[in-house]
Amino acid sequence: MLWMVYGLPIVHPNSTLVLTINAAGTVIELCYVILYLVFSDGPKRLKALLLFLGDLAIVGTVSAIVLIFFHTHERRSLIVGILCVIFCIIMYLAPLTVMFVTLVSTVQSSVIKTKSVEYMPLSLSVASFCNGLCWTIYALIRFDLYITIPNTLGLLFSITQLVLHVLYYKSTKMQIAERKKKGEVGLTDVIVVDSLKTSASAPSQ
Structure with a gap:
């Protein structure tokens, strides 16, 4: 999501591809998160939700600080760009x-x-x-x-x-x-069976 902030015209002008492509990626990743939250159990769901909310908080805080306290494209690009570099390297690693x-x-x-x-x-x-x-x-x-x-x-x-x-x-x-x-x-051999299908296939009493 930080790359979306970086691609905004008020942060780094003429970065339409950066903005649109990363926006599409964010939507796809949001779908993954929703699916995980729907099908995971209590503790895992809570942990994932907290991480997701933490991610939103970080991006929101960075965006607010950059837009409020820095008033040139160069400064905004510098701050958001450095953070994007750090998180992008972590992603690849x-x-x-x-x-x-x-x-x-x-x-x-x-x-x-x-x-x-x-x-x-x-x-x-x-x-x-x-x-x-x-x-x-x-x-x-x-x-x-x-x-x-x-x-x-x-x-x-x-x-x-x-x-x-x-x-x-x-x-x-x-x-x-x-x-x-x-x-x-092994983990690659495990087949996850939907609990609803399992219960539906069980013989009725």
Whole structure:
């Protein structure tokens, strides 16, 4: 949402694409949040709701401070741009945390240690690569430093993920096959059944 603030004409003029694309992304992410809130249980729903409200509070506070206390496009772009760089880098780094440590069924493991990319989705890595590449090209054409820095780093992080997928593709398949032989179930094998369907299929008394 901070990128929407950055793309506003009163903050960073002539950034229509930044504003509209990130607005569309915000709507999609809002749908994800709503679905999570609807289908999650009490404690998880409360935690997600608090995080969401905290996010709104941060964006609202930043927007108010920038618009009230800074009166030039340069200053507004500087403040919001720096925050966008920080949060965008964190976003790109998030999938890489599985490289070092992932808590799965109380067993501490990592991609490098286990030589498995089972819990680092290829689709996410490819999407991050394409996103980073497109925004880097766009930023270089306009030479927008605040868009160039995080997306160039994101592009490099995504390439790292893709390299790991290439290196550990075979070993991942072997580990999954071995686990299935032993009758073990991984997170990627779990099927979530709708409770309503389950109750509907139960025999009536």
